[in-house]
Amino acid sequence: MYELSLCASCSVWQISQTCDPKGARVELYQIRYFLAVSRTLNFTRAAEDCNVSQPALTRAIQKLEQELGAPLFRREGRRTHLTDLGRAMLPPLQQSLEAAEQAKEQAENYGRGDVAPLRIGLSESVPLELLLPLIRELTKAYPGMQLELSRGTGSSVMAQLEEGEVELALAAMDGSIWSRIDAWPLFSEDMRLCLAVNGPLALQSSVTASDLSDAVFVTRRHCESSEAIVDALRRMNVAMSEGYSADRESDFETLVSSGAGVGFAPQSIVKNAGATVVALPVEGLDIQRTVSLFAVAGRRYSPAAAGLVRLARSADWSVSVTPP
DNA sequence: CGAGAGAGGTTTGAGGCTAA
DNA sequence: TTAGCCTCAAACCTCTCTCG
Numbered sequence: 378m379y380e381l382s383l384c385a386s387c388s389v390w391q392i393s394q395t396c397d398p399k400g401a402r403v404e405l406y407q408i409r410y411f412l413a414v415s416r417t418l419n420f421t422r423a424a425e426d427c428n429v430s431q432p433a434l435t436r437a438i439q440k441l442e443q444e445l446g447a448p449l450f451r452r453e454g455r456r457t458h459l460t461d462l463g464r465a466m467l468p469p470l471q472q473s474l475e476a477a478e479q480a481k482e483q484a485e486n487y488g489r490g491d492v493a494p495l496r497i498g499l500s501e502s503v504p505l506e507l508l509l510p511l512i513r514e515l516t517k518a519y520p521g522m523q524l525e526l527s528r529g530t531g532s533s534v535m536a537q538l539e540e541g542e543v544e545l546a547l548a549a550m551d552g553s554i555w556s557r558i559d560a561w562p563l564f565s566e567d568m569r570l571c572l573a574v575n576g577p578l579a580l581q582s583s584v585t586a587s588d589l590s591d592a593v594f595v596t597r598r599h600c601e602s603s604e605a606i607v608d609a610l611r612r613m614n615v616a617m618s619e620g621y622s623a624d625r626e627s628d629f630e631t632l633v634s635s636g637a638g639v640g641f642a643p644q645s646i647v648k649n650a651g652a653t654v655v656a657l658p659v660e661g662l663d664i665q666r667t668v669s670l671f672a673v674a675g676r677r678y679s680p681a682a683a684g685l686v687r688l689a690r691s692a693d694w695s696v697s698v699t700p701p
Numbered sequence: 702c703g704a705g706a707g708a709g710g711t712t713t714g715a716g717g718c719t720a721a
Numbered sequence: 722t723t724a725g726c727c728t729c730a731a732a733c734c735t736c737t738c739t740c741g
Binding site: 406429430432433436437 | 709710711712713
């Protein structure tokens with residue numbers, strides 16, 4: 378029984394018999410020549426098919442036979458035909474050549490941009506809607522774009538970026554980040570207090586610290602600014618009585634809109650939330666966050682990733698963030 | 702960057718087999 | 722018997738890769 382495998386270190390197909398752990402080195406050109414001879418049963422015509430001279434093809438077949446330890450063809454004058462080993466080798470070698478050709482085609486598609494994979498890590502606190510106009514533009518430039526989005530906390534998407542699991546990350550990180558990270562600040566936005574549209578404070582134009590004295594808070598555990606919010610409220614002598622917490626924006630919105638509590642969220646989230654939530658500024662509370670695009674410095678981008686960086690840096694983000 | 706090694710190629714020719 | 726076709730080997734060329 379023969380097994381065929383592609384050696385990861387030297388990119389050469391290896392055939393091994395179950396009892397032979399060493400295996401034989403088989404080059405792709407040898408497979409191509411072998412298949413041509415098995416098709417034509419004539420070395421000269423096979424050489425013509427392969428666009429090489431007949432001695433070159435003969436030598437390649439001999440080398441292949443030497444590697445496998447037995448002849449693949451019986452040379453009987455004008456009656457060249459496959460040996461038992463040759464017949465046994467035909468299906469796996471055919472398969473391996475097809476696999477190699479597929480791999481080559483796939484590589485060419487990547488090179489031409491026909492297939493353009495793009496993996497982005499997106500912080501839970503950054504709404505996908507912000508990226509949609511850029512994605513639409515990118516799809517025009519790269520029709521074969523295969524976008525893969527990965528959600529997580531700010532620190533987890535940065536970890537994915539470091540590990541190479543994503544090419545780009547979008548988050549509101551401003552503290553300690555890896556020194557090899559390139560960061561492009563895209564926009565800054567205020568944090569607003571979110572409350573149910575039919576709640577008691579909803580008709581006010583702003584909220585004061587005293588309005589919050591009895592408030593029950595819904596916290597967004599995934600938010601990069603949550604610590605800054607707690608600190609700022611403490612300075613205003615507002616104790617955050619945490620009633621609920623959510624690690625998804627949709628759960629946060631559901632809890633707030635149901636009247637379970639109030640909570641802080643960035644303007645971009647509020648703008649993209651449903652009409653059941655209103656967002657108000659809190660007098661004396663000035664917390665901003667900056668959403669940035671991150672990439673690993675010196676790491677080569679895919680064409681689609683490079684395109685996204687260009688588009689993101691030249692985009693007018695105020696349109697996406699400013700509430701109507 | 703140049704020298705050397707190695708691999709794959711070509712050209713040429715010898716020798717064997719087959720069919721007319 | 723012989724022309725034609727086939728395989729194979731030797732000599733040499735070219736290209737690529739590695740190493741100092």
